[in-house]
Amino acid sequence: MAAYSNTARVAGTAFFLFCLSLLLISYSARNPGVAGIGSAVFSEVTGPVQLVSHSLYRSVSSLWSDYIGLLDAKQRARDLSARLSALEAENSRLLELENENARLRGILKVTQESALGGVVAEIIGYDPSNWIKAITINKGENEGIRPGMPVLEGDGVVGQIVSASRHVSQALLIIDPGSGVDALVQSTRSRGVVGGAGDKGCEMRYVLREDELNIGDRIVTSGLDGIFPKGLLIGIVSDVDKKSAGLFKEVWLKPAVDFNKVEKVVVITTRPVEAGEK
Amino acid sequence: MLSWRAAFLTLLLGIPAVILQGSVLKSVFPDWPTPGFLISIVAFLSFYEVTPLGAVLAFLLGLELDISTGVFLGPWAGAYVVTFVVFSSLSQRIFVESGLSAMVIVFISSLLSNLVFVLLMLEFKSYGWEMIWTALFEALLSALFAPLVLKLLRVLLLRRDQRGNSRSKMVIA
Numbered sequence: 001m002a003a004y005s006n007t008a009r010v011a012g013t014a015f016f017l018f019c020l021s022l023l024l025i026s027y028s029a030r031n032p033g034v035a036g037i038g039s040a041v042f043s044e045v046t047g048p049v050q051l052v053s054h055s056l057y058r059s060v061s062s063l064w065s066d067y068i069g070l071l072d073a074k075q076r077a078r079d080l081s082a083r084l085s086a087l088e089a090e091n092s093r094l095l096e097l098e099n100e101n102a103r104l105r106g107i108l109k110v111t112q113e114s115a116l117g118g119v120v121a122e123i124i125g126y127d128p129s130n131w132i133k134a135i136t137i138n139k140g141e142n143e144g145i146r147p148g149m150p151v152l153e154g155d156g157v158v159g160q161i162v163s164a165s166r167h168v169s170q171a172l173l174i175i176d177p178g179s180g181v182d183a184l185v186q187s188t189r190s191r192g193v194v195g196g197a198g199d200k201g202c203e204m205r206y207v208l209r210e211d212e213l214n215i216g217d218r219i220v221t222s223g224l225d226g227i228f229p230k231g232l233l234i235g236i237v238s239d240v241d242k243k244s245a246g247l248f249k250e251v252w253l254k255p256a257v258d259f260n261k262v263e264k265v266v267v268i269t270t271r272p273v274e275a276g277e278k
Numbered sequence: 279m280l281s282w283r284a285a286f287l288t289l290l291l292g293i294p295a296v297i298l299q300g301s302v303l304k305s306v307f308p309d310w311p312t313p314g315f316l317i318s319i320v321a322f323l324s325f326y327e328v329t330p331l332g333a334v335l336a337f338l339l340g341l342e343l344d345i346s347t348g349v350f351l352g353p354w355a356g357a358y359v360v361t362f363v364v365f366s367s368l369s370q371r372i373f374v375e376s377g378l379s380a381m382v383i384v385f386i387s388s389l390l391s392n393l394v395f396v397l398l399m400l401e402f403k404s405y406g407w408e409m410i411w412t413a414l415f416e417a418l419l420s421a422l423f424a425p426l427v428l429k430l431l432r433v434l435l436l437r438r439d440q441r442g443n444s445r446s447k448m449v450i451a
Binding site: 027177 | 293294295296297299300301302304305306308309311312314316328329330332333334337340342343344345346347348349350351352353354355356359360362363366367392395396398399401402403404405406408409412413416
């Protein structure tokens with residue numbers, strides 16, 4: 001009888017807690033900031049430990065890579081010398097293009113990209129579950145980072161800040177199925193929304209069937225979502241399913257950023273609109 | 279039954295587990311899924327703390343994982359509560375001290391919690407079929423570490439007289 005009573009109490013408590021979790025999911029979906037508050041407090045507690053463990057790992061791995069690097073330094077020096085010659089030639093061509101670009105920008109009075117303020121941050125952690133693609137970075141509110149700010153690497157889109165504490169922040173990557181970026185096909189200006197497809201990279205949704213789109217096309221941010229500045233590279237089209245029925249095509253992208261290798265990112269702290277005003 | 283001190287320690291252990299899963303292992307092996315240490319703690323609770331407190335601890339451990347992510351509150355908490363209930367109902371029939379049975383239990387717990395998580399998130403995210411491999415691999419890794427984690431938890435959380443005297447009666451492995 002006592003065992004039955006205990007089982008009933010456990011089942012009752014579990015049922016109540018499960019209902020509570022459903023309520024929490026529903027509430028945090030409507031108010032994304034709520035999850036961010038808890039996360040900020042948690043990050044503030046775990047941040048220093050994450051920083052220490054990350055720097056410890058970096059020190060050990062760089063020591064190891066330095067040692068390995070010495071072993072084939074001679075061969076690499078020869079290879080690098082050959083690459084240097086090729087890059088010098090390419091550099092002079094790019095300088096020419098840059099000059100031309102600056103002239104065109106002057107003519108079109110396009111806002112200079114440098115008007116956007118950014119904070120460079122290092123990745124110190126990843127989401128502990130394997131189901132949400134998110135990173136933790138070592139900069140937070142003290143450096144002006146706020147939820148909703150875009151995160152970039154080079155000129156490639158990494159994701160968006162979802163929560164920020166004083167010293168660390170978390171960003172949802174564009175490869176997470178829950179993310180979304182308003183995008184354009186650079187060559188044809190067809191529009192769509194890029195969302196994550198997990199390990200398959202990204203998917204561009206809502207591209208009309210009649211829109212011209214080919215493998216290798218560059219997909220850039222449209223700037224219409226008011227979060228990401230216009231013209232940032234999201235990825236390259238890797239597959240287009242033209243056979244599928246319906247209004248839209250299925251378009252798959254290879255992200256511009258290699259998320260397994262990225263170490264440092266830039267958080268854009270000036271909103272595109274503010275940058276335009278400057 | 280766990281003391282209040284042990285219950286609090288269980289929650290505290292969730293923090294290094296989250297850091298180990300999210301920061302340390304993913305920095306070293308960015309391409310690979312990482313083992314779930316939290317699910318091993320939930321599996322431990324479902325055998326050694328078959329009380330309402332056990333359910334609350336499973337819920338709070340899941341909430342720790344949700345909070346560390348910062349996107350949604352609740353999905354992992356719900357998934358861990360379901361896992362706790364399923365395995366606590368089996369706790370009278372399984373001998374968890376055996377390393378092999380600990381591995382099997384954590385393997386199934388991990389798959390079950392991932393399945394419940396995906397079902398709870400279905401409204402907001404659609405995961406591709408390739409995530410089955412991620413779930414299987416994660417479950418396998420969690421199972422590999424399970425005997426060690428469960429032994430550690432027994433030493434840290436149970437009193438000396440409780441360690442060799444779990445509620446488990448029947449041997450399945």
